[in-house]
Amino acid sequence: MTVSFDEIPEKSGFCAIDCIHSTPILHHRALILEPLLALRFNGVDSPQGIKRKAPHNVGFIGPNGIRRIDRSGAQQGGVASRKEVAQQSSRRLHSIDQPQHHIMVVADMTGGRLSAQDKDILGLAHQLAAKKAATAVMLVVFGEHKETTFAESGVDRLLHIEGDAFEGFSPDLRLAWLAAIEREMQPDYWIFPDSGLGGGDLGRRLAVELEVHAATGLWQVNLNEEGFSCTCRASAATQDLTRALPRVILALAECAEPISDTLHEAQEVKLMREPLDQLPRIQDLGAVAVDPASVSLAEAEFILSGGNGIRDWDAFHETARILGATEGASRVAVDDGFMPRDRQVGATGTWVTARVYMAVGISGAIQHLQGIQSCDKVICINTDAGCDMVKRADLALIGDSTEILAAVRRKVSELKQEKRHVA
Amino acid sequence: MSLNQPIRVAVLLSVGQHPVTARPRRADQDARALELALQLGNVEITPLHVGLMNEQNEAALRSYLGMGIRQIRLIEPKAISLQESPDILFSLEQGVRDSGANIVLCGSRAETGESSGLVPYLLAKKLGWPIVSGLVSIEKIEQGSATLLQALPRGQRRKLKVSLPAVLTVDPAAATARQSAFGPAQRGSIKTHSPSTSPNLSDADLQKSSASDSVLWQFQPAKKRPKRLKIIKATSARDRFKAAAAKADASGGKVLQGVSADDAANEIIKLLLEEGVLNLDSRL
Ligand SMILES: Cc1cc2nc3c(=O)[nH]c(=O)nc-3n(C[C@H](O)[C@H](O)[C@H](O)COP(=O)(O)OP(=O)(O)OC[C@H]3O[C@@H](n4cnc5c(N)ncnc54)[C@H](O)[C@@H]3O)c2cc1C
Numbered sequence: 073m074t075v076s077f078d079e080i081p082e083k084s085g086f087c088a089i090d091c092i093h094s095t096p097i098l099h100h101r102a103l104i105l106e107p108l109l110a111l112r113f114n115g116v117d118s119p120q121g122i123k124r125k126a127p128h129n130v131g132f133i134g135p136n137g138i139r140r141i142d143r144s145g146a147q148q149g150g151v152a153s154r155k156e157v158a159q160q161s162s163r164r165l166h167s168i169d170q171p172q173h174h175i176m177v178v179a180d181m182t183g184g185r186l187s188a189q190d191k192d193i194l195g196l197a198h199q200l201a202a203k204k205a206a207t208a209v210m211l212v213v214f215g216e217h218k219e220t221t222f223a224e225s226g227v228d229r230l231l232h233i234e235g236d237a238f239e240g241f242s243p244d245l246r247l248a249w250l251a252a253i254e255r256e257m258q259p260d261y262w263i264f265p266d267s268g269l270g271g272g273d274l275g276r277r278l279a280v281e282l283e284v285h286a287a288t289g290l291w292q293v294n295l296n297e298e299g300f301s302c303t304c305r306a307s308a309a310t311q312d313l314t315r316a317l318p319r320v321i322l323a324l325a326e327c328a329e330p331i332s333d334t335l336h337e338a339q340e341v342k343l344m345r346e347p348l349d350q351l352p353r354i355q356d357l358g359a360v361a362v363d364p365a366s367v368s369l370a371e372a373e374f375i376l377s378g379g380n381g382i383r384d385w386d387a388f389h390e391t392a393r394i395l396g397a398t399e400g401a402s403r404v405a406v407d408d409g410f411m412p413r414d415r416q417v418g419a420t421g422t423w424v425t426a427r428v429y430m431a432v433g434i435s436g437a438i439q440h441l442q443g444i445q446s447c448d449k450v451i452c453i454n455t456d457a458g459c460d461m462v463k464r465a466d467l468a469l470i471g472d473s474t475e476i477l478a479a480v481r482r483k484v485s486e487l488k489q490e491k492r493h494v495a
Numbered sequence: 496m497s498l499n500q501p502i503r504v505a506v507l508l509s510v511g512q513h514p515v516t517a518r519p520r521r522a523d524q525d526a527r528a529l530e531l532a533l534q535l536g537n538v539e540i541t542p543l544h545v546g547l548m549n550e551q552n553e554a555a556l557r558s559y560l561g562m563g564i565r566q567i568r569l570i571e572p573k574a575i576s577l578q579e580s581p582d583i584l585f586s587l588e589q590g591v592r593d594s595g596a597n598i599v600l601c602g603s604r605a606e607t608g609e610s611s612g613l614v615p616y617l618l619a620k621k622l623g624w625p626i627v628s629g630l631v632s633i634e635k636i637e638q639g640s641a642t643l644l645q646a647l648p649r650g651q652r653r654k655l656k657v658s659l660p661a662v663l664t665v666d667p668a669a670a671t672a673r674q675s676a677f678g679p680a681q682r683g684s685i686k687t688h689s690p691s692t693s694p695n696l697s698d699a700d701l702q703k704s705s706a707s708d709s710v711l712w713q714f715q716p717a718k719k720r721p722k723r724l725k726i727i728k729a730t731s732a733r734d735r736f737k738a739a740a741a742k743a744d745a746s747g748g749k750v751l752q753g754v755s756a757d758d759a760a761n762e763i764i765k766l767l768l769e770e771g772v773l774n775l776d777s778r779l
Pocket of ligand 1 (some may be wrong): 437
């Protein structure tokens with residue numbers, strides 16, 4: 073649009089009128105704001121019966137005699153607790169009284185907890201559930217678990233199937249249970265994480281059993297009105313395949329956003345008819361000891377990592393051997409020549425994914441902490457209680473590394489001895 | 496298995512695709528499966544391929560021959576289609592049955608087509624055999640069963656015993672295949688068989704496997720997946736800034752100060768046992 077010069081006076085005229093009009097609005101807003109302000113500052117009753125608080129009374133006097141206002145609520149106990157309550161209740165409760173349809177999610181539960189991929193897949197299940205009324209997302213968990221955040225992760229119903237057999241590789245038994253669930257619930261969809269031996273194996277077994285041509289390596293769903301379709305990785309991840317969405321889905325990590333703003337019931341349910349016991353054709357003979365030193369750092373499950381606070385490197389190696397841990401190191405330990413370069417953890421080293429990361433004499437520089445972002449449990453041994461590694465750690469032990477590691481070696485050897493005598 | 500009953504292994508070989516040049520080649524995982532079979536020593540190996548005989552396929556198949564096998568049995572399907580189609584599966588089943596194999600070895604997924612990894616499972620279902628995936632080695636084969644080593648994530652291994660006959664798929668962590676030698680590759684032969692009985696698939700069969708709607712499937716070069724953004728749910732500017740410039744905040748972990756080294760060690764061991772990473776059975 074072009075603006076000619078003679079239009080300008082008219083424009084400014086408009087502006088003036090606008091201002092006049094806005095005055096009553098402002099006035100109105102003040103009326104709404106007043107009680108809000110009163111509430112916020114939790115002040116005293118004024119003669120008019122409205123709570124008022126002197127705005128000058130907020131904050132506190134800092135060490136230099138300057139008034140400081142901390143809006144994070146960290147300084148004032150009362151405010152902080154109110155914020156906590158707000159944070160908890162900020163998750164909307166999502167409940168389904170009488171589900172008519174089900175979407176089954178079979179989680180990997182690596183280490184007894186929902187993995188990041190499991191949570192993504194629960195998010196995907198809710199995308200599908202939202203398309204049909206009264207649809208509940210049901211999670212199937214085999215064997216023992218340690219998970220406490222089912223409700224936060226989007227589990228409407230939980231089917232927990234217990235049994236010692238699930239500790240090992242028991243695909244036949246698991247499949248029999250899934251088939252029993254299929255018979256009883258007739259779920260709309262089955263969703264598995266497409267991961268190595270967990271959901272990747274079980275999902276394919278179920279797909280073949282149900283005679284469904286499963287979508288594998290799925291990373292995107294398109295839920296249009298005309299029909300649901302999905303995009304999967306094909307040809308060894310060099311191509312994308314777009315196809316109609318089948319009933320059995322094996323999805324990759326990050327296929328959907330995990331649930332973050334609703335709270336779910338996680339109500340336990342039981343199956344009415346359990347499958348019959350059967351003779352397994354595959355027998356699990358247990359884990360085989362592998363040399364932890366041969367495991368690559370990025371893959372290792374349990375890492376013992378040493379830094380500048382290690383005094384006795386021979387004792388460190390001995391500890392790693394006894395614990396059966398893969399060795400890692402901070403950059404300083406590598407630069408000083410105590411550890412090879414391929415063992416360096418951190419931004420310029422390896423990004424590790426260990427379930428348990430034990431940092432001994434490592435201060436927790438940001439470059440190092442970046443490398444351990446995806447570790448589950450961090451144990452830290454350090455002489456300095458104020459260092460950043462202690463803040464990151466789930467278990468921090470303040471003391472000398474040499475002494476504590478020696479005690480660990482002794483105790484573990486004792487426990488192994490005991491176990492051998494019993495056996 | 497007793498001496499008079501030889502162990503027969505059928506190895507399923509597919510034509511792979513080089514990830515960069517997209518040229519046909521021996522499929523990496525299938526080559527590993529063949530390597531595993533060759534290392535078993537005293538077994539009868541039947542290498543099997545279902546597909547068309549043309550120049551490109553022949554070059555790829557010859558590189559399997561170059562690993563030291565004399566012959567590949569090739570079964571020509573009626574039409575070229577995805578590996579998961581009933582047609583190809585029928586030929587595979589026939590091939591395995593004709594070879595009298597009691598072990599089928601193959602890669603866990605193809606390098607072309609859908610590469611869904613469903614074929615071994617479908618084949619096992621058709622044969623009525625158990626399937627074990629993610630194999631790294633076969634330790635021993637005895638009377639009616641095999642002891643296997645399976646690759647777990649994080650470099651771990653598990654020992655399994657499976658009753659024979661069985662379908663076994665190898666893990667990418669299995670031993671790399673030996674190089675293909677030119678001479679044997681040229682000397683070896685590719686013997687074409689037509690299916691002993693023509694696939695007599697009913698329409699219902701085809702309908703059941705939704706591969707029939709695969710005509711509507713669209714393949715295109717893989718798109719780069721969007722990188723997930725860190726979602727920050729903060730209500731105030733201060734929180735948003737803190738989240739962006741995140742430095743380790745006290746995570747509410749347990750801090751033990753002034754305890755004896757023994758107590759500290761006990762705490763550590765307790766956590767390691769809880770997480771199941773400490774194995775007290777190991778001899779070290
Ligand atoms: C561009 C760049 C990239 C980098 N990339 C990386 C990287 O990838 N990985 C990496 O690790 N670092 C990296 N760094 C280096 C990083 O900044 C730190 O310098 C390094 O991580 C510190 O290593 P540290 O914790 O072992 O040593 P220090 O910071 O010296 O910490 C030693 C710790 O040991 C404790 N301690 C001392 N004595 C004892 C004792 N007897 N018992 C118990 N505890 C004791 C101390 O309290 C201290 O906390 C990088 C730096 C830069 C500039």
